[in-house]
Structure formats: C-alpha cells, structure tokens
Amino acid sequence: MMRASDTKTLNDVRMRGFTHRTEVHSALAWIDASTTVPLPGETIALEQASARVLSDEVIAPIAVPEFDRAAMDGYALRGNDTAGAGDYNPLEFPVVGHAWPGRPFEGQVPVGSAIRIMTGAPVPNGPDAVVPAEYATEQDGRIAITQAVSPGQHVGHVGEDIARGSSVLAAGRRLRPQDVGLVASLGLSQLQVVQQPRVRLLVTGNEVRAPGTAKSAYEIYDANSMTLRGLLERDGAVLESHLRLGDDPQIIEQALAAPGADVILISGGSSVGAEDHAPRLLEKVGELAIHGVAMRPSSPAGMGRIGQALVFLLPGNPVSCLCAYDFFAGRAIRRLGGRPTEWPYRAQRAIVARKIVSQVGRVDYVRVKLGAEGVEPLALSGASMLSTTTRADGFVVAPAESEGFGSGSEVTVYLYECP
Template identity: 55%
Template sequence: MRGFTRRLTVEDALAWLDAHLELMDAEPLPLSRAAGRVLATTITSDVDVPGFDRATMDGYAVVADSTEGASSYNRLTLTAIGDSRPGRPFDSAIATGQAVRIMTGAPMPSGADAVLPAEWIEVGSELPGTLPATISALATVSPGKNVGRRGEDVVRGTVLFEPGRVLRPQDLGVLSSVGIGEVQVVRKPRVRLAVTGNELLPSGSQPRDYRIADANGPMLAALIERDGGQVDFPGLVPDTEEAILGALHADADVVVVSGGSSVGLEDFAPGLLARHGELAVHGIAMRPSSPTGFGRLGPRLVFLLPGNPVSCLCAYDFFAGRAIRARGGRDKAWPYRSIRGQLTRKISSPVGRLDYARVRVNQTAVEPLAVGGASILSSTTRADGFVIVPADSEGFAAGADVDVWLYG
C-alpha cells in the first residue's frame, strides 16, 4: 500500500473538470412538469397580453369627457346602455353621455376610454342585478383611468426567457398566458450513485457489531437531486472489482462512487477507472477530501469520492456537484448563500493545501468548529456553514473578516 506520489491543486483539478463539461441535450416537457427545470431555448411571445384593452376595476366604462366637472355636489347623469363582462364584451360603440357597466378584466367597449369606479357612481332604486336606465357620476375620471392597455403585460415579439433560466412557477404562468403549453428543457443528467464498503449496512439499519449504517447514500442522493440530477441508487455495492466495474459501466451520464477512492488494499475504483477509462485526477491538495479522484469511462464522467462522510460531502460540492449542475444547464457555482463575518478565533492551515473549515455563525461572529475530522458528519450538522482557507494562505487570524458559505 503506497500513498499518493503527488496531489493536484484544487485549481488544476477544476480546470480539467471544466474542460470536460458538456451540456445535456434538450427534451420537450409540458408546463405542468416544467417547474424547476432549465430552459433550453429562447422563448419569444407571438401575442400581446392582454390582447385587448380591459377594465382594471368594477364600474362603468365611459367617455372620460362625459364626467368633466362631476362631483358629489354636481352629479352628472349618464345613460346606461349595456354590460361588458369577462369573455362577453359589449359589442357596440359608446358615445359621450353613455355608460356601459363593466367588470374587472372585461374588454373595454369601442369608444370608451376610462372606467368610472363603482364607488364613484350613484344609481336609482332598480332591482339588484338589473341594468339601471341612468347613473349619476360623482367624480371626474381622466382618459385612460382604470384601463389596462393591450400588451401592458406582454408585447408581441418580446423575448420572455433565455436559455439557462431555471423556470419558476410564475414563469409557467407567463408562458401559459402567451399560449405555450410545452417547453424545451435541458435533460437532467442521469447519475448512478454507487456507495461501496463491506462494513456498511443499508440506510436506516441499526448499527451492530463492527458495521455501520450508510450515511453517504441518503446524503449524496439528496445533493444530486438538489443539483438537478436524476438519481439511480439501487443499493450498496460490494467491495469487489466485478461489482464496482459494473457500477462504473452503468447507463448513466455521471457515475458517483462513494468509498474505495484512496490507495488502500480494497480501494479498487481508481485502478478500475485507470484500466478501463481515464483516471485524470487522483489525489488533491485539500483537507478533507484529499483522496478524491475523477475521470471518464466512455461517455460518462466518473467521480471517486472518499468514504469518510465529511470528505464525501466536501468532494461532492467541489467537483461532482459542479459537474451535475453544469451538465444540466445550471450555474456551476455553489448553491449556497454567502455572508461576511468575523472569526472569534484563528484558523490555522499549512501553505499548499486548501482547507474546508466548518463554522458556527452568531450574527456576525464566526466560530470555527473543525477543519479535520473527516469521519465526523455531525460536525456539519452542528455547523451553519463553512469557510475556505485557500492553499496560498496559512489561515486566518482571530478577528479576521471571512466569507462563510451557509449550508441552509
């Protein structure tokens, strides 16, 4: 058993990875299933929305000049000639001195240029629901008042959305409003998740004897889904060359292997990838996650993540997650919000290695919790986020301002 002869910098590892990230092809999807998906094409509206002038308040459509000088002390009488309702417009023209009862969203009658709100009119003692013969205007309205113009929401020819947009619920509403029921989206990368380790029990099992329950499987599956991947995780993979090679040859766009990534006696995955494909990166100057590797096997990107849970999480976020997001058309950057805070005590780090320090945040105070402890997954649940110490730094002094990437 030999150690790593050399370790790549994080920057060099990312450079290789970024050079091999190809966008997935597009697939059609109905709007009902498109929320959260990445748009693959430019979408331009072929229509105006709305396609007509419409009332924005309940009241009466009028010629604005008919209300000039109206007030509660100077009521002006208008003749009511009909109704305009949503989907059922008044089909004649209106003249000065006339009014058409109108509902919010209903088309404006020809000739009308304003809506006199219901609270600004007075009607006689007609039966409820019947159209009065006349109404009295109690206020003046100006041209265009309470009228929504054709195309005020969307103008025909407007580019609504560009490729790469992650579709939000309101986006689907806009798309539907212009008559689009199906969109082209970037296909989700299919990700085969292979968690190895003969010491592992299936997720949810009670640990017993010298065996431990799988923690990486549920964590990685959730991370892959968060990043837009389609997870295939049929169960734990035995620590045998045959079983691991079968997982590496899965029908997938990306293969993520957890465990067996280092140089130990049962660390088969690196050698298998090197013999059957390309092991481009193996060993990275970072803590944790040093024994991370990745490369290609046929059309697949393959990531070899350490079995220690914190190392696995860190390596996924730096490399595998980046690839899944990029291949699915999403931003390569971390999906974590960052804040600025001040360290309560120093973080020490050797030059030449990137460190991933878990921290707790209290307002602007940042408390370091752990840099080592690659197997202590609870250090990430106690933490609010992490601080990255770059490889060219010896760390940060107490009181230093640092960027914190928040887990939640």
C-alpha cells in the same frame, strides 16, 4: 472493456500512498473543460417546468392582453365625458348594458352612455376609460359619478404586459413559479428545457448497510447515499440508479461500465487501502484524470470519464464525501444541467473570533459556528464526523496560499441552509 492482454499500465496506489496531489484549481479547470456546454434540450409539459432550465428562448406567440380590458370593477365610458365630475358636481349617465370577463358587450356604446364592467372584461367600442365602482352610484338604470377619469385610465391596453413576438424569457434561465405562470398566460403548454443530468450512485464497502436493515456491531449504516441524494436533487439531477456494491472488483467494474448515466458517483473505495478498488477500475475501463487532491478533507477524491460519462470518486468518510461532492461533482452536475457554476449556498461576510488554522499548499474546508463574537472553527479534522456539519452554521474555505485566518480578519462563510 479492457482485457488482461491489453498493455495499458494501471496506476495502483493501494497501500503505497499518493506521490502527488492535484491542486484544487487544476481539478476545477478539468471539470470546466469537461462541461463546456449543457446537455441537450428536451420538451416537457408546462406543469413540470418549475425549477428547470430553459434551453431555448421563449417568444410570445400572442399579446398579453390581447384586447383592451378593464383594470377595475366599475363603469366604462368616454373619459372626456367625465370632465368636471366631483363630490359637489356628480355627473349622470344612462347604463346601457354590461361586460363580464369572457362575455363582452356587443355593439357600440352611444356617446354619453356607460356600461357596467368587471375587472378583466373587454372594453367595448366607444368607451376608453373606467370609473371605479366606489365613485359611482347606480339607480334606476343611471349612474352618478363623483370622479373624473382621463382617457385610458383604468384600462389595460393590448400588449401592455407582453407584446406579441417579443422575447419573454432567455435561454439559460432557471424557471421560477412566476416564470411558468407567465408562459401559461401565453397559451404555451410545453417548453424546451435542458435535460437533467442522469446520475448513477454507487456505494462501495462490505461493511455498509442500508438504513433500516440489520447490521453487526462492526458494520455501519449508509449515510452518504442520503446526503448525496439530497444534494443531487438540490442541483437538478435525476437519479439514474442507486446501487450498494460491497467491495467486489468485478461487480464495481460492471456498474461503472454500464451505459445510461451522464455522471457516475462512487462513494468509498477511493483511497489507498487494500480494498479501495475504484481508482484502479476507473483507469481500467476509462480515464482516471485526477486522483488525490491537495485539500482537507477529501484528499483521496478523484475524477475521470468513461466514454461521455464523467466519474467522480468520493471518499467514504461522510464529511469528505460532502466536501468532494460540493467542490467537484456538484459543480459538474450544475454545469451539465445549465445551472450556475457557483455553490448554491448563501454567503455572508463575518469576523473571525478564534483563529482558523490552515496549511500552505492545500485548501481547507473548515466547518464553523457563527456566534455573537463572530466566526469560530468547529472542526479542523474529523472527516468521519458528519455531526460536525449539522452542528455547524456553515463552512469557510482557506485557500492553498493561506496559513488560515487570524482573529479579527474578515472571511466569507457559506451557510448550510436550504437554498
């Protein structure tokens, strides 16, 4: 930690304002350069693997199935023996035994004979096909069949689903429930997955109170923590700790410098007010790479690092906090966790019904409604008005080189729906 005698010059913008704002593409480039590889792998139980990201390729240690098995309930026999069977020419066979899943028929089935067999049961020596039960009638130890089957019909063969030694799932895949089920079918009880980024959530502001606690008329409840916790879960992170710190610089500094997190998020205290200590403290104990971004909202956002941990300064206004997380912190967390860089929002193209105004030189994050006439901007300002994101269907991004989108133009809308 830096001492008072150190000669490092701190860039303090409090009560002075920003002299320069970093362009969004430069901020994104810094994030990508800082997250070139995912976190290391770890071994977890298969029961915990759904939605995790594979760090290693999965190779099949066995074939699936490992034996020829019945694909239907019915009777196993030799397919060539059934030639000519039909409704007007039923063929009869003696039934010499039965096979159940996990309980095979032992021995050889004689030529011209059949065994009763259930779906999933091993096909015994001799038979090579299964006649479905609906085409067979059994009486007094014999069956009459009314449908011919060819050799191999209604039989699942060794390795038909998965060949032993084959590549089943590639590294980098985010596991869906059916993927985990497939791994279970191979007998594997553990998987190597990318570690989940450990995120420390620090909330500043003497006026901020936890929901459910008493507050004065001039204090506010902490909405950002709840928003961020949901976003962290969405992006595959784990919460290392969650602290409400007030505005004491010493307490904030200690929370920043403590080990144990891959990413640190600071909510509030990132702007140019007298009590906005976060940028100065980050620069003191680590590196303040960027402070101030050419976008609206979230212009006071910043980022840097302390040791190997990435640090993101998220503005205290709720919409700015959400926007800065999605543009910057969320991108880093997803990359560290081996997930796709892109937003996990469903996107759709739509026509602008009412002009969306922007300003050249900055990126605008515009909340919008989708109506019968098309896209309408819901709010162009109001970074403290979180309700605009709950009333909006999604958002549109106006790039820095744009003055907005005129009526009738086509835009991409990112939808605020659960992914």
